[in-house]
Structure formats: C-alpha cells, structure tokens
Amino acid sequence: MLRNLIKRFGNRERRDWQVLLLSLLLAFFIWLIYNLSGEYSAFLEYDLVARSDIRGHSDRPVSSATLIIRGKTNGFNIIRRRLYKSVPIEIEVSPSLWKQSADDDELYYLTEDAMRELMPSVGLSNVELEYFVTSRLEFRFPKEEYKKVPVIPNAMVTCRPQYMQVGEVAVEPDSVLVYGTSQQLSAIEYVNTEAIYAEDIMANKEGVSSLMSPRGLRLSDKMVHYIINVSRYVELREEVDLTVKNLPAGENSILLPSRSTIVYRVPFPSHSIGESDFSAGIDYNDMSRMSGFEMPVRLFSAPDGILSYRFEPPVVDFIEHE
Numbered sequence: 001m002l003r004n005l006i007k008r009f010g011n012r013e014r015r016d017w018q019v020l021l022l023s024l025l026l027a028f029f030i031w032l033i034y035n036l037s038g039e040y041s042a043f044l045e046y047d048l049v050a051r052s053d054i055r056g057h058s059d060r061p062v063s064s065a066t067l068i069i070r071g072k073t074n075g076f077n078i079i080r081r082r083l084y085k086s087v088p089i090e091i092e093v094s095p096s097l098w099k100q101s102a103d104d105d106e107l108y109y110l111t112e113d114a115m116r117e118l119m120p121s122v123g124l125s126n127v128e129l130e131y132f133v134t135s136r137l138e139f140r141f142p143k144e145e146y147k148k149v150p151v152i153p154n155a156m157v158t159c160r161p162q163y164m165q166v167g168e169v170a171v172e173p174d175s176v177l178v179y180g181t182s183q184q185l186s187a188i189e190y191v192n193t194e195a196i197y198a199e200d201i202m203a204n205k206e207g208v209s210s211l212m213s214p215r216g217l218r219l220s221d222k223m224v225h226y227i228i229n230v231s232r233y234v235e236l237r238e239e240v241d242l243t244v245k246n247l248p249a250g251e252n253s254i255l256l257p258s259r260s261t262i263v264y265r266v267p268f269p270s271h272s273i274g275e276s277d278f279s280a281g282i283d284y285n286d287m288s289r290m291s292g293f294e295m296p297v298r299l300f301s302a303p304d305g306i307l308s309y310r311f312e313p314p315v316v317d318f319i320e321h322e
Contacts, residue, residue, distance in 0.1 A: 048064060069133060
C-alpha cells in the first residue's frame with residue numbers, strides 16, 4: 001500500500017509537489033501561531049540592573065540580580081523570555097521603594113510589594129503573576145562623597161511696559177547633591193540652570209529647566225521647576241525727611257540735603273500711601289565702610305506691598321558736630 005502511495009505521488013507533476021509543500025508549510029505556521037497564541041504557565045527569568053538616586057550612594061549598583069517568577073502569558077512571550085533571559089534589563093527605582101540591610105549600609109533590597117510595583121518597568125505588564133520565586137532582590141550601592149549646593153537660576157527676563165519681575169526666580173528644588181571626589185567637590189559652590197529666557201512677559205511664567213552638571217560629577221537632580229513672578233505696577237513719588245540712625249549719644253549731625261524723594265512701585269491698582277508711611281535716612285554705622293562723608297540713603301520702614309524703590313538723591317552729605 002505504501003509502495004502504491006509513493007508511486008502515485010511520484011507520477012505527479014513538479015507543480016503539484018510545490019503546491020503540496022507550500023500547503024504543508026502554511027499548515028505548520030497556522031498550527032504554530034495558534035499554539036503560541038494560547039496562554040501557558042511558565043517560570044520566567046529576568047536579569048535586572050537597578051538605577052536609583054539613594055542619598056550618599058552611587059546611582060548604580062556593583063552587581064545585578066535575578067528575578068524569577070511563575071506567571072501566565074502567551075507562548076510568544078515565553079519564547080522571547082527564553083531567548084533574551086541573559087540580556088540585562090535596566091530599571092529605574094524610586095528611593096522610597098528600597099529597604100536597607102540592618103547589617104550592611106551599602107546593601108539595599110526590594111520586597112515583593114516593591115517588585116510588584118516595578119513589574120511594568122521589567123516588562124511584565126502582559127504577564128499574569130502567579131507568585132514570586134525570588135522573595136527579594138538585593139543590590140549593593142557603594143557609598144560616594146557628596147556636597148549639597150544651591151541652584152542658581154540663569155534667567156534672562158524682560159517684561160512689557162508697566163510690568164516688572166517681583167523677587168528672584170524661584171526654583172524647586174533650590175539645592176541639589178553633587179557627587180564626586182573631595183578635590184572635585186571643594187571647587188563647587190553652586191550649580192547653574194541652563195539659560196531660561198522669558199521675554200516681553202506680563203504674567204507669571206513657570207516651566208522646567210535642565211541643570212548644568214560640572215564635568216566628571218553627578219547631580220542628584222537633573223531638572224528643576226522654576227517660576228517667575230510678574231506684577232503690573234504704578235510708580236509713585238514721595239518726599240521724606242531724613243534722620244540719622246545709631247548716632248552716638250551726645251553727638252549732633254547735619255544732613256545736606258535733609259530731605260530725599262523716594263520713587264517706589266506698588267501693584268496696580270494702587271492704594272493711598274503718604275509721606276508719614278515711610279522712614280528713611282542714613283545709618284551712622286556705615287561710617288566705617290565709607291571713604292568719605294557722602295552717606296547712602298537707606299529705607300528704615302515702609303508700608304507693605306512695595307515692589308521696589310530708589311532715592312533721589314541716593315546719597316547725602318553727613319556733617320558731624322558737637
């Protein structure tokens with residue numbers, strides 16, 4: 001019977017053989033896709049490399065860790081995992097997820113709760129977890145020297161007429177940790193942002209800016225949030241009497257001129273402010289810092305809400321006599 005079957009196929013034309021082989025191949029692929037599309041339970045293995053900003057430690061561990069789970073997924077994912085199980089997967093881990101070893105201050109680990117939260121980062125969003133074979137993941141983060149320095153915004157701000165910037169540009173966080181050697185850190189006193197341009201603005205402006213990392217050093221934050229406060233203003237003028245503050249007992253003095261004009265800005269619309277609301281003059285303690293007898297006029301007290309001010313004239317002659 002087998003001999004007759006072979007003989008019958010042997011008598012077929014070449015074209016028939018090609019059609020037969022193509023049909024068998026197509027049937028095999030349909031069968032394969034059908035089976036791989038089904039869901040199966042399997043052990044899945046992942047080689048993980050963590051990255052995290054743990055205060056006082058390197059952002060990368062000195063070793064990797066292996067995560068093994070039992071989960072249900074389709075055949076394609078199982079085969080893919082088998083093929084690439086030795087390829088490390090880098091995951092970003094929030095410092096709040098780590099637990100520190102009680103015996104080793106460089107050893108940190110992740111509990112099952114933390115691992116469950118990190119599943120999408122590992123690529124397990126399409127896997128139905130059955131249980132963790134690995135009870136916890138351990139990584140060793142070496143200690144590193146660091147220094148906390150302020151963030152100085154590098155901002156170029158211009159406002160529309162009748163508008164002005166109020167205060168300095170605020171950034172959050174206002175300071176960062178810089179990691180490096182003792183010699184490198186000794187030369188770092190602050191960190192600048194990238195250039196922040198705000199032109200012709202008439203309202204508060206906020207955004208994010210990258211930090212300029214010193215060469216060879218690492219920062220705990222790469223970005224900061226900034227806000228530029230802007231207010232519409234009215235410029236007013238008041239002439240005020242000048243006094244001398246901290247004048248020694250028994251001493252007398254003359255100021256020329258004895259009055260000065262304060263030019264100040266207040267938010268629009270303005271409220272009524274009079275001469276009696278200001279107190280200005282010179283501070284006798286400035287004498288030791290001045291090269292002559294021209295003393296700067298200082299504002300001792302003013303109403304709330306003053307955005308900025310200047311005096312005309314800004315200095316007066318101080319004459320001391322008995």
